Amino acid sequence: MKPKLAFYWCASCGGCEVAILDLNEALLDLVEKADIVFWPCAMDFKRSDVEKMGDNHIDFSFINGAIRTSEDVEMADLLRKKSKHVVAFGSCSCFGGIPGLANLSSKKEMLERIYDTESTEERAVFPSVKFEFDGEILTLPEFLDEAKPLEEVIKVDYFIPGCPPQTEQTLEALDSLLNGRSDKKVFASAKSVCEECPRQKEDKKLSTIKRIYEIQDDGRCLLEQGIPCLGPATAGGCGARCVKANYPCTGCNGPTQEAIDQGARMIASLASALGIEDEEKMEEKKVDELIDEIIDPVGTFYKFSLPKSILKKRWRDLDKSKTIGGRS
Amino acid sequence: MVFEPKILAFLCNWCSYAGADLAGVSRFQYPPNVLPIRVMCSSRVSPEHIFQAFDQGADGVFVAGCHPGDCHYINGNYKTLRKVKLTKKMLEQIGINPKRLRLEWISSVEGVKFAEVVREMTEELKELGPIER
Ligand code: SF4
Ligand code: SF4
Ligand code: FES
Numbered sequence: 001m002k003p004k005l006a007f008y009w010c011a012s013c014g015g016c017e018v019a020i021l022d023l024n025e026a027l028l029d030l031v032e033k034a035d036i037v038f039w040p041c042a043m044d045f046k047r048s049d050v051e052k053m054g055d056n057h058i059d060f061s062f063i064n065g066a067i068r069t070s071e072d073v074e075m076a077d078l079l080r081k082k083s084k085h086v087v088a089f090g091s092c093s094c095f096g097g098i099p100g101l102a103n104l105s106s107k108k109e110m111l112e113r114i115y116d117t118e119s120t121e122e123r124a125v126f127p128s129v130k131f132e133f134d135g136e137i138l139t140l141p142e143f144l145d146e147a148k149p150l151e152e153v154i155k156v157d158y159f160i161p162g163c164p165p166q167t168e169q170t171l172e173a174l175d176s177l178l179n180g181r182s183d184k185k186v187f188a189s190a191k192s193v194c195e196e197c198p199r200q201k202e203d204k205k206l207s208t209i210k211r212i213y214e215i216q217d218d219g220r221c222l223l224e225q226g227i228p229c230l231g232p233a234t235a236g237g238c239g240a241r242c243v244k245a246n247y248p249c250t251g252c253n254g255p256t257q258e259a260i261d262q263g264a265r266m267i268a269s270l271a272s273a274l275g276i277e278d279e280e281k282m283e284e285k286k287v288d289e290l291i292d293e294i295i296d297p298v299g300t301f302y303k304f305s306l307p308k309s310i311l312k313k314r315w316r317d318l319d320k321s322k323t324i325g326g327r328s
Numbered sequence: 329m330v331f332e333p334k335i336l337a338f339l340c341n342w343c344s345y346a347g348a349d350l351a352g353v354s355r356f357q358y359p360p361n362v363l364p365i366r367v368m369c370s371s372r373v374s375p376e377h378i379f380q381a382f383d384q385g386a387d388g389v390f391v392a393g394c395h396p397g398d399c400h401y402i403n404g405n406y407k408t409l410r411k412v413k414l415t416k417k418m419l420e421q422i423g424i425n426p427k428r429l430r431l432e433w434i435s436s437v438e439g440v441k442f443a444e445v446v447r448e449m450t451e452e453l454k455e456l457g458p459i460e461r
Contacts, residue, residue: 104421264375267418271411284409291413298421310379315423316460 003059003178005030006038006050007089008079010072011099011147012065016090017041019164020062026171033178034059047075050082058083060177062160066092066099066307067148070129071141080154087177091163093150095254095262096307098163100147101299103306103313107145149308160187163252163304166238189236192256193249196240197221197231205275209293212248222248223273228300233259233266252304261310263301270294333387333453335362335446338377340370342400343435344392350439358443359450362390369393370431371404375415378429382419388428388453390445395433405433425456 009017021042023030037058038045061083067073080086091097102110116124131138150156160173165187173187189196201221210226222229222243229248231240235256242249255262274290294300302309339345345366351358367373370393381389391412399405408431416426432445 259376261376261379263418264379264415267414268374268376268411271407271414274410287409287413291410291417294414294417296421297414297418301418310376310383311422311424317424317428318420319423320457320460 003034004037004057005034006058006061006079006083007036007041008038008061008063008075009041010063010065010075010093010150011068012090012092013098014041015164016064016092019090019162019167019170022167023170026167030174047078050078053082055081056084060085060087062087062089063150064088064090064093064164066096067144067150067153068099068102069141069143073144073153074141076150076154085157085177086150086154087158087160087173088150088156089160090165091161091252091254091304094159094161094308095305096147096149097304100149100305100307101303103146104298105314107143111143146313147307152307158182158185158187161235161252161254162188162238166241168239169237186235186257187237188253190257191236193231193234193236193238193240193243193253194221196236196238197243198240199243206273207275208290212246217246223270228266228270228294230262230266230301230303232269233262233301250303251301254305254308262305263298263309266301267297331454331457333361333450333456333458334385335388335390335449335453336381336386337362337364337390337392337446338367338370338373339364339434340372340393340399340405341366341368343394343398343433344370344442346436347392347434347438347442350436351442352439354439356439356443358446361450361453362446369399369401369404370408371399371401371411373408373411375411375418378415382424382428382459385459387456387459388430388449390449391429391431392434392442392445393431395435398435424459427452427456428459 007020038050061079063076063079063086088094092099111126115126127140129140129142160169162169169187176182199221200219202224204224206224206226208226209228212227215225227248230251231243231249233255234249234251235253238253251262255265259265339348348364370391373391378389393405393408396405412429412431416429419429420426430449434442
């Protein structure tokens, strides 16, 4: 019997769905080898179709997107129940991804920004989860307090990171999963992007931080040219394709295997790579100036992994000291 | 009840740990709020350790290393300085008061300084109150 596959999206941009279509001809091979039993983005399936299935009916459910609403949680639970294996597909599902950066704001702040500012026609009308109209009850999923990776709500068997996952990565994963020889749990390299990167490394210290348009690219390591490249903190497996296209790695493949926290690992790497003249004098002012050149450390170093990091979201500690006037 | 902050201190083996030891054998008084961890060099402390400390309930993290020029691994403390400054910046963006992280250079003869810094930090953290998620 052909294995059964499901594809579902939670809080996602749709890019991961396109990544499946990007398999091109290989997609035709895939439908030869497997039956797609649920894929609401591309085919007409309803939630009730899944509800009718028996437990473990689906062989592999590929779920992309972060967990952001109560509906995402319900669908993840449902697909978990109906599937033998669940695959977190793409960086949002694996680490929270770009939607995870919303964890820097609270739910209240976000709703106020959207529904209660100068730009809103009717101020302070917030969406409610239940609404009666003409004797009918209309409902909406609840917007949760924070964005989470899939693993925080259900057990996940396999991870395919990437924003979106590279075609080669997806094909390799599909091939080994469908043939029952998946020795991997995470379909990324155990080594960092730097190991796959062809650029020349000279172990030179960078004394200033630059933006990509400010350099005359000479083919050397981008980090050594002053560009914050996330290669050292990021798992390879993508073939370092951004760096090969002269763009710094932004970290979409998530932390390397031995790093617990991608952003923390990156600031450690950056601290070692930075250097100033006469550093023995330790002129703090000079160090401060250099550090000040890094504008948005959280947004840059946790671009894809804030909900999966150690601190996970914005803490309320500073807000408190602001109100008692204790800020440094 | 008075709030007693918990401070996790990473002390480098060659200078700062010896400094803390001196404070002890000289019987200098300092608050019992600090829990020391000995590391071979201040640069062994990674931002991951600092974040984990806060995540697991520390109200403050104190990193101490050899004075500039004195690091036994030549330039470890320079890296520590940059690392701690970057981590503070990150903490502020995450919403944790950067004052909760402190870096000091303490040599093996600076028992007095160790006691003073712990006292100061404890007072400062008492004023800030417990860390809030
Ligand atoms: S830091 Fe970036 S450019 Fe440098 S080696 Fe690593 S991936 Fe390549
Ligand atoms: S180079 Fe970095 S950002 Fe680009 S695909 Fe690879 S991991 Fe993702
Ligand atoms: S050995 Fe003390 S800071 Fe490096």
